[in-house]
Amino acid sequence: MKRWTVWCGALALALALAACGRDEPAPEPTAAPEPAPALTATPETAESAAPANTATPAPTAAPDLDALAELARQAGLEALAGLPELPAPPDTASLQAGLEGLLAGQDGAGWNADAYWIACLDDSACTLHIGAGGFTLARYTLDEGGAIAVSELSGQPVLDENGFSVVDGNGEPVLAFGWELLAEDGDGLPRLDLESRSGEALPAGELSFYMTSAASAEEADALARGYLENRQTPDPATDDMTTLLAGYRGVSIVDACILNGLDPSLENRATYAAHFGIEGYRGTPEQNLYLLTCMGGTIA
Numbered sequence: 001m002k003r004w005t006v007w008c009g010a011l012a013l014a015l016a017l018a019a020c021g022r023d024e025p026a027p028e029p030t031a032a033p034e035p036a037p038a039l040t041a042t043p044e045t046a047e048s049a050a051p052a053n054t055a056t057p058a059p060t061a062a063p064d065l066d067a068l069a070e071l072a073r074q075a076g077l078e079a080l081a082g083l084p085e086l087p088a089p090p091d092t093a094s095l096q097a098g099l100e101g102l103l104a105g106q107d108g109a110g111w112n113a114d115a116y117w118i119a120c121l122d123d124s125a126c127t128l129h130i131g132a133g134g135f136t137l138a139r140y141t142l143d144e145g146g147a148i149a150v151s152e153l154s155g156q157p158v159l160d161e162n163g164f165s166v167v168d169g170n171g172e173p174v175l176a177f178g179w180e181l182l183a184e185d186g187d188g189l190p191r192l193d194l195e196s197r198s199g200e201a202l203p204a205g206e207l208s209f210y211m212t213s214a215a216s217a218e219e220a221d222a223l224a225r226g227y228l229e230n231r232q233t234p235d236p237a238t239d240d241m242t243t244l245l246a247g248y249r250g251v252s253i254v255d256a257c258i259l260n261g262l263d264p265s266l267e268n269r270a271t272y273a274a275h276f277g278i279e280g281y282r283g284t285p286e287q288n289l290y291l292l293t294c295m296g297g298t299i300a
Contacts, residue, residue: 050175069242069276069294089295090211092183092190099181102130103159116220117192117209118227118254120263125200125224128209129217130157130194135166136217140224148228148265150221162197167170173198184266188283189254210254210264223258230261236275244272246296253288254299 090112098111105152113131124141135157141149155166155174163178176197183190192209196202214220248256256262266283269291273281276294281287289299 008248014278016138036247071242089183089188090190092181095190096181099130100159102132103157105159108132112211114215115211116214116217116223118212118214118223118258119194119209120227120265121207124203125258126207126209126229127214127217127220127224128194129220137166137202138217139225140228142228148225163195166209175202185282185284188266188285189288208265212258213250213252213255223255226259227261228235230259233259234262236271241272241275241295243296246290248292248297249300250297251289251299253292253297256292256295291296 005291015177033224045255076121091110094110097114099188102108102113104110105146111130115129117128119126119128119142124139126140127138129136130168134154136154138152141151143149153174155168157166159163164177165173165177178195178197180193181190182193188193190211192199192211194202194209195206212220212223232244234241244262245256245260248259251257253269254264256268262268269283269288270281271294273287273291276291278287278291278294281291293299
């Protein structure tokens with residue numbers, strides 16, 4: 001029995017030693033877990049940060065033309081009240097007698113030989129000067145490209161039974177006119193109405209020339225160009241009439257209108273005057289100054 005026990009112990013020891021010497025396979029390495037991607041903050045844009053604005057902007061209110069006209073009327077009355085006296089209109093009777101004398105070869109006393117006159121049409125303008133040196137007419141037109149073309153004709157005016165003619169240096173007539181010099185409604189602006197009877201320097205029909213404050217060909221040229229470059233035909237029903245003459249300083253409603261592209265005819269001025277409540281407008285000096293201020297001009 002004792003021998004069996006010793007033998008079993010020896011066997012157990014041998015098995016244990018054999019187990020210690022056996023090569024066991026190494027465990028397979030396990031892959032390291034991939035690091036999680038870094039989180040980067042996305043910058044907010046104006047579109048993503050702010051909620052979309054889908055509201056429709058409110059329409060701009062149309063100006064109250066009647067209220068603007070009333071303010072202009074009050075300003076005009078104050079301007080007139082501040083004048084020491086109204087400028088006297090030119091003496092049309094003296095102008096007519098002087099022009100008749102000048103055309104007849106006399107001295108033309110009473111005629112303003114320094115004055116330049118202007119007639120305005122839809123697409124052209126004409127300046128006129130009649131002095132001791134003769135007759136000069138310049139016509140300004142717009143070509144297809146919008147440039148201003150100027151044609152000029154000059155000669156010596158000669159009175160005849162139907163009006164007057166303009167003759168060249170050889171005594172040959174180049175133009176013939178019927179004419180009338182008058183004051184609008186008796187005491188208004190002097191106006192020289194010319195009706196072309198021959199020649200092509202003027203459009204057919206009657207043209208109304210108004211005396212301007214221009215005292216040189218350069219000043220008359222600036223007026224004619226200003227008219228064509230700024231040409232406009234405002235409608236009192238839809239347009240603000242209180243700023244049409246803004247920037248003008250002076251006392252001539254004719255110059256103010258022309259420089260701002262407006263035909264200064266009595267018909268047009270009467271339309272503007274009616275908008276400002278000027279009753280019985282006929283172009284008197286007081287009415288013209290009042291209208292000038294109502295339309296944005298400054299008496300100076």
